[in-house]
Amino acid sequence: MSALAGSLADLIDTIETSPVADRDITARALAYVRDGVLTGEGPTTAGRVHFSRSLDRDDAAWCERILTATAVARQPVSRAEAEALFQIDAAATERVDNGRFDDLLAKAVVHHAAAASGLPVPPRAVALAPDTAIESWAPARAADISVDVLEWIAAQMRGKRHGNRKLGAMVAGLAGAAAALPLAQSLPAFTDLAL
Template sequence: MTALQPGGVDAIGALEPSCRNTAAQALAIVRDGVITGEGPTTRGRVHFSRALDADDAAWCAKILTARAVEHQPVSRAEAEALFEINDAATERSDDGRFDDLLAKAVAHHAASASGLPVPPRTVALSPDTDIESWAPVRSANVDADVLRWIASQMRGKRHSNRTLMAMVATFVGAAALPLAAQLPQVFDIGM
């Protein structure tokens, strides 16, 4: 794979991460394109700064499901890069694909970091796969530090992700419904 430096990728169409670290670096390139509206992931098309479109979501999906990382769990660095893309985009024209991808990638990371089995990324992150079919269903199954990390990533964000909020509510579980009712205050975001 060529070096993944902003502006330094000549053949972005052949982008194939070799590991989770290079996947996170590639996602940073997508983030930079979302922020500036320029760069290798926006070449050949009109792209406004701070906008996330279907092509940006497709780049993220392609990077996250590359052959070299398909059978590895989503890393925290990759999930954080997705949160950065989410924060950078003030305008959306991707029909919800990025929000779905973000929620599934975070769930994939959370489950694996908690020692739970996860399906290959091509299955887990597919728009055709329901997150409920593989994600953990109770907080007893998810490491508390991972839940705190997710909460810290979501706290104070202007763009709420309903799929991610539902996933966190699922992690919390029915036994903690009073806490689930307070999720908007816990995460400091409005639903």
């Protein structure tokens, strides 16, 4: 086992066995997934053929495993974790995961946005599950989401090669509902991002 793999193994051990952990640990574990997507090498790609800049089902499964681990299961998704997911999204120019990562990214970002805005959110295992519809728990009104959080999401999505349709549609709905707010003028055209 390489030093790199040992470090990831230590992070995984901490988040899967500790009763509670700092969410920065999960963000660091997600960085290993990002590096594996970028290079096609590393502990998250070991034992399988993986092309650089490609995101596959195993990469999405790594992200889900990390984000729903025991130590962070009852904590809302942090900004650092959401940023790590945006970095993975940007690193992947090819997708062979049947849409699972895009679903996970959208749910994790909205989970963070709602919690950072003081709204209650379901546990990660429920909110991030593939069979849970994001609309079943996500905020429906833009007025409920912090302006700072909406601006942060807009900055993360601006200028991306490929937009996340689910996240774009959710944010477009929130931005559309907030058309009367001054923030709406500073947001990018989410309808373009959602296409």
